Amino acid sequence: MVKRAALHLLTCSSLRVSADRVEIMDEDREIVARVVDGDYDAFEMLVEKYQGRIYRHLRKMVHDNSQVEDLLQETFLSAYRGLHGFAGSSSFATWLFRIATNTALMFLRKNHPEVVEFSDEIGNRSDIHFVPASPEFISTPLDMLLSQEGKRKLERAIDSLPFMYRTVLVLRDVEGFSLEEVSRIMESSIPAVKSRLHRARHSVREALNAYYAERNTSSKRSASGHHD
Amino acid sequence: MTRCKEFCDRLSDYLDGEIGKNECILIEEHLDVCPPCAGVFEALKTTLQLCREGVSEEVPQEVQARLKTFLRQHCHNQECGE
Numbered sequence: 001m002v003k004r005a006a007l008h009l010l011t012c013s014s015l016r017v018s019a020d021r022v023e024i025m026d027e028d029r030e031i032v033a034r035v036v037d038g039d040y041d042a043f044e045m046l047v048e049k050y051q052g053r054i055y056r057h058l059r060k061m062v063h064d065n066s067q068v069e070d071l072l073q074e075t076f077l078s079a080y081r082g083l084h085g086f087a088g089s090s091s092f093a094t095w096l097f098r099i100a101t102n103t104a105l106m107f108l109r110k111n112h113p114e115v116v117e118f119s120d121e122i123g124n125r126s127d128i129h130f131v132p133a134s135p136e137f138i139s140t141p142l143d144m145l146l147s148q149e150g151k152r153k154l155e156r157a158i159d160s161l162p163f164m165y166r167t168v169l170v171l172r173d174v175e176g177f178s179l180e181e182v183s184r185i186m187e188s189s190i191p192a193v194k195s196r197l198h199r200a201r202h203s204v205r206e207a208l209n210a211y212y213a214e215r216n217t218s219s220k221r222s223a224s225g226h227h228d
Numbered sequence: 229m230t231r232c233k234e235f236c237d238r239l240s241d242y243l244d245g246e247i248g249k250n251e252c253i254l255i256e257e258h259l260d261v262c263p264p265c266a267g268v269f270e271a272l273k274t275t276l277q278l279c280r281e282g283v284s285e286e287v288p289q290e291v292q293a294r295l296k297t298f299l300r301q302h303c304h305n306q307e308c309g310e
Binding site: 133155 | 236240246264272274275276277286294298299302
């Protein structure tokens with residue numbers, strides 16, 4: 001019953017998100033039309049609105065802060081140059097993230113091809129191990145999980161995923177794109193996206209699981225005065 | 229354990245609403261009677277919530293300023309779409 005209620009909540013939340021997104025898409029289309037008509041201030045509104053999300057996406061893809069700024073600039077310049085070609089068949093956000101993804105991929109293929117070529121090393125879906133949840137992770141309050149330390153641990157768990165898995169997880173679970181949108185951005189099939197997402201989510205869960213279990217053990221040792 | 233693994237392999241699709249009604253019922257019935265799988269489900273849900281709320285999108289002020297300057301210089305040299 002608890003799970004059904006949880007799923008119901010997720011569904012209601014998804015419906016609310018969908019309604020919000022339609023509104024955002026309409027708003028973006030209006031701004032894009034103004035930019036195409038020559039209103040540069042409108043373009044700056046789009047930059048202002050999306051720079052944080054694009055910066056985060058590029059940071060997660062490339063892992064090289066010295067390059068992220070250049071890629072951020074290149075992404076928005078390419079978007080500006082290509083705005084006439086934005087047909088509006090997808091949302092502006094999907095279109096922009098596809099440009100950012102392609103920009104980062106081009107950079108990586110040229111400078112770090114090994115990152116992209118060997119990005120599937122988690123293996124296939126059937127190999128995943130069944131790792132039970134640690135009670136410490138589940139019972140830790142959300143505000144503690146979202147503390148500075150908790151966020152650092154989360155970022156590290158995401159960053160340690162192979163490239164393709166990390167990118168899919170960031171697009172779906174951090175940025176909130178639908179599976180179909182992620183498949184468009186990544187130019188991958190939906191089954192491939194789902195498979196990578198499944199493994200990425202469990203890998204992050206397992207990393208957090210291990211961290212909170214270990215943290216709890218260390219706390220107990222400290223409390224009992226035991227030192228290694 | 230094999231059966232539990234099969235259920236856990238479907239939890240990601242379940243959370244995305246990507247599975248049929250009959251399979252949903254099977255998963256929910258299993259979660260109701262299997263504490264280890266219910267634990268994995270809770271942990272996975274928490275992981276997704278952390279991903280939504282815990283990854284910073286802050287852009288350093290100087291990066292924002294340089295982006296604005298860069299785009300003004302390069303975009304003003306040409307019309308949008310060229």
